[in-house]
Amino acid sequence: MSRIDVFVAPRPNPALINIMTSVNRIVMLRGVPGLRDILPFNRLAGLRGVANIRHIDFPDADLQRLRASCGTGKATFITPNHPEFFTDWMIDKEIVSQVSPLTASWATNGVVNGLGRLMQKFWLANNLIAQIPGNSAAAREHSVAWAVKGHGVLLHPEGGVGWHGNVVAPLLPGAVEMGLEALRQGRAADPNFKVWIAPVVWKLAFTGNVERALAKECAYVERNLKIERNPTDTLPQRIHQIYSMLLARDEAAWAMPSDESAPYAERQQVLLLALGRRLGEAISFDAADAPIAELLRRSRRWQRENAGDVERQKRVRALADTIQRLQRVGSWASANPSITQEEIAEHLKRIRNDYCRSGLRDTMNRFIPQPVGPRCAHIRVPDPLGLHAYAGSVEDAVAELHRRMQETVTGTVVEVEAGRGFIFHPNPFYHR
Incomplete structure (x- = not known):
């Protein structure tokens, strides 16, 4: 097997983890005070904060609720939502640094194993667990053993990023x-052992208002x-x-009729149903009533077994x-x-991730x-x-x-909206 598909157990280095917590807080999240708002320094990601998280609103009651779930005599599996790539681990790391610093975090094998031996050693020292597609038994076994010791294990239950x-x-x-x-393992040694999700x-x-910057990014996507x-x-x-244009290109690529006067969601659903039937036929699976997630899971298994x-x-x-x-543009896109x-x-980040492939700039953006x-x-929490x-x-x-x-x-969105935290269009x- 390729090294990218081989699980290697993390080797957490507490000193490195503590150092990276400070680096994450300044370089990755908040930026350098006094420089992050001054030209030209605010154009340098490491000085501005790579993820540009200027403020963190984390009420003490929520922090204490999470802390109470962690510690000795407990196995804790921390499950954050997954709305954005890269920022996900930076925020997650900031959270666990305050509740269980030696928490092990699941990450894609492409990150942990796929960037060379030196980077693999770095990620393992930061206590990252490589998720091996189709072969997660070793990662699960390690996660359970680590959690039973009283350390947290963090993984995103949504799976991949959806940008919603x-x-x-x-x-x-x-x-x-x-x-x-x-x-089961904890109770074998301690009848009072507890497990928290x-x-x-x-x-x-x-x-603030970022419409001009969004328009600039949109223009880049249109040109690309x-x-x-x-x-x-x-x-x-x-x-x-x-x-709409990307959907029309997919319709044409698969020889499907296109009705550009119809709502986007209707056209998308027609194409998804047709492609689902074709995929089911290709892998000899009745896709008529199967959810998309199950159909895709079956297709991944078919590919592994029919190389x-x-x-x-x-x-x-x-x-x-x-x-x-x-299907990454779900019904939520047309709900309001x-x-x-x-x-x-x-939307722009999802489009760039899924469609833009023109060079280093797009690779770095992903x-x-x-x-x-x-x-x-x-x-x-x-x-x-x-x-x-x-x-x-x-x-x-x-x-x-x-x-x-x-x-x-939903409650957090309502709370932010009540504080006039959003600009609407x-x-x-x-579509009704």
């Missing part, structure tokens, strides 16, 4: 499953993707036009990649008549996406779920975890 800060995507069951195994959510909000701009369109309409069928592999991979990319600056920024302006991170006192199924526990996370995200995706 107001909505928690369907959750994966991994944290709950590992929690139940930790409970500790959800955390954060919502990012710009600290060769999409002509209508001079009279508002910024949200330009975003809608980009997505020798080259031509069919290409078709299955192309279908699965297109479906996965299309208005759209915020933050949602516009999320690994370290740069916000267009300073932001505040509003961090909240829903009530943790105690598996030691929970009698429901894994599915019930996952559903309850999702409910708590979504309710807290008419939403061109909205």
Whole structure:
């Protein structure tokens, strides 16, 4: 196997972790006071703060709630939402530094193992656990053992980044499953051993009007993707036009009719259903009533088990990649008549990640996406779920975890909105 697909247990170095906590706080998040607002220093990511998180709103009651779930005699699985790439680990690291500094964090194998031996050693010393697609048994076993020792384990139950800060995507069951195994092992030695699934959510909000900077980024995307701009369109309409044109290209690529007068969501759904049927036929699976997530999971398994069928592999991979990319714009995009600056920024980052492939600038954006302006991170902690006192199924526990996370995200959005923290525009995706 390639080294990228081989699990190596983390070797946490407390001294390095403490140093990186300070580096993260200044260089990655907040920036250098006195320089971060002065030209030309505010254009240098390391001085401005790479993630440009100017303020962190983390109420003490929420911090204490999370702290109470961590410590000796407990196994704690910390499950943050996953609205943004790169910023995710920076905020997560700041959170765990205050509650359980030796928390182990799950990360993609492409980051932990895929950047060379020196970087692998660095990430393992920072206590990162490499997630190996299709082969997570070793990572799970290590996570359970580490959690039983009284250290936290952090993983994103949504899986990949969706770039939708107001909505928690369907959750994966991994944290709950590992929690139940930790409970079994912990209770073997201590009848009072406890296991907590500790959800955390954060919502990012710009600290001012960033429309000019968003328009500049939108112009870059239009040029990159060769999409002509209508001079009279508002910024949200330009975003809608980009997505409409990209959808038309996918329709043409798969020989599907295109009705550009229909709402975007309707066209997207028609194409997704057609591609889903084709993918199901390609892997001999009845996709008629299967959720997209299950269809994609089956396709990944088929690809692993049929590596020798080259031509069919290409078709299955192309279908699965297109479906996965299309469904990332969910029903939430058209649910509300208005759209915020933050949602516009999320659309742009999603488009750049999924479609822009023209060179180093786009590659860097996928690994370290740069916000267009300073932001505040509003961090909240829903009530943790105690598996030691929970009698429901894994599915019930996952559903309850999702409910708590979504309710807290929604409540945080309402709270920020009440403080006039958002700037709104008419939403061109909205359809009654």
